[in-house]
Amino acid sequence: MTTMNQQILLASRPAGEPTASNFRLVQTPVGEPADGEVLVRHHYLSLDPYMRGRMNEGKSYIEPQALGEVMGGGSVGEVVASRNAGFAVGDKVVGMGGWQEYQLVGASQVATLQKVDTTHIPLAAYLGAVGMPGVTAWQGLTQIIAPKAGETVVVSAASGAVGGAFGQLAKTRGARVVGLAGGPEKCAYVTRELGFDACIDYKLHKDLESLGGALKSACPGGIDGYFENVGGMTLDAVLLHSNTFARIAVCGMISGYNGEPIPMLHPTLILVNRLKLQGFIVTDRLDLWPAALQELGSMVASGKLKYRETVAQGLASAPEAFMGLLKGRNFGKQLVKLV
């Protein structure tokens, strides 16, 4: 009996918000590994905001997702067949397997697969706090914002995988940490469980003045660093309350992924406050990953880095879970559980 591999393809490019019709579920037979190849069965898939950018045709920071191909993305799983000396059946691995149940990793792609140790760290954490989101937070913190003890840093999407890790890492550097999250439940989690000094419920603030007032209250000494995950009005409000020499790590601008341009209202503040705004993509600096993963892994293993997961069940649930993620319906890292 041939094992079948369920896959989700990009069927069409969205105009504005993605809909179910942009995705197509198909079944194909699982192949047998040829020499040098490895077959991985996925346990969890990662859903991330950057995937929305890849669904557009236009220029972005990574290649667009090809039409008719499996949606790309991070995955963790277990080796179920191997003709590669570096991998044995039963090995737990993290890779870029995409939205499918199995990944046949070609000999030239094996370098994208990393064996991981699940003795003290849950497998799924390698897609979150000890994976790309955690390293993203670490890079923005250490390479761009670099807060001194006593400085105030702000992070949007604070209950998410990146924002939560960022805030907890910043606390270990002695910073005052203020988050932005949507709704009282997320805000309570950010302050009580993650230990942020304050969290602003952005849903209570519909205009720049209101959000600015909340930032001013939560950051009485002004803002020295901002980890940008959302763009739009939040960025404008933060810039208006930034201190001289503040640093802004620009990592995501989810508001703009649907294609509409979102202007920055007061770029003159870059000069007035001598701001540094720097965009970055975590994969540009692969050389930094080992140091980041070491800190993140030891914090997760010792329980010092907390995180939450929203887990959708089964591959077919991925599109709906992804659309929810883009609307902030997830709480913490959004995963799809397959096994």
Next chain:
Amino acid sequence: MTTMNQQILLASRPAGEPTASNFRLVQTPVGEPADGEVLVRHHYLSLDPYMRGRMNEGKSYIEPQALGEVMGGGSVGEVVASRNAGFAVGDKVVGMGGWQEYQLVGASQVATLQKVDTTHIPLAAYLGAVGMPGVTAWQGLTQIIAPKAGETVVVSAASGAVGGAFGQLAKTRGARVVGLAGGPEKCAYVTRELGFDACIDYKLHKDLESLGGALKSACPGGIDGYFENVGGMTLDAVLLHSNTFARIAVCGMISGYNGEPIPMLHPTLILVNRLKLQGFIVTDRLDLWPAALQELGSMVASGKLKYRETVAQGLASAPEAFMGLLKGRNFGKQLVKLV
């Protein structure tokens, strides 16, 4: 007979573009130096775009100009009386004397006065290429843009004191240098006399698409660095043609000095292209001035750094010359000659 000191005061704050009525010419007697004080007769005053920002009441990067006081600004001149052991009659000095014929420098202000050597460098150059504008260009180039040989850098206001110095300094680092200036005469000067690789006449380009096309033609390999002097549409056009990891030194946003906010249309490019935008003020890093002045001074003395001056005659001409500067009517460094 008492010598009289002509002074120009800020009479009122402008709403939009400054007008003659914002300034008032007065005469006051020149004082005698008390113990520790120095009396300087100004030979040249400097007019600079940043002065427009100081005429507003609101927050800017330096204190607003006080109403009813002498307009501040750089000046060069000669010591005509001294009761300070550090200065002798006949010494040539650069300082911050403002829009007046004489400056009585108080004992506590003497540190703002620097003696300069005019053997190989003209006195007025200490207000331009070997002064604040030159050091501004040097800092943006070396501290933020740091071009590698073969990279393409762009500078707006290229025929001005800052832009001209920036481009010539960048050429010595092996960069391809493209300027933006207003009108064919300025553009010809920028390429033929200053040695830029190309210069775009921004007056020929009234919209983003047209200016973008000109940038694309002049920068076939894209833009790796931009020294921002003007803001607005030029910044938008440069961002749209920037390469991955481009650096933008934000030094002036003259378009915004009249108070109207000028949004940045596509801040998402900061992420997509992993740009670094950094605002800076030359006086934030006084520690860098000696190294900058050494390079600039030796280049001017040896004729390798060229510049042009527009010289208004007499103190009463300063307001009109300043308003012309804000409209780009000057050609090179705008000075007022008093002696």
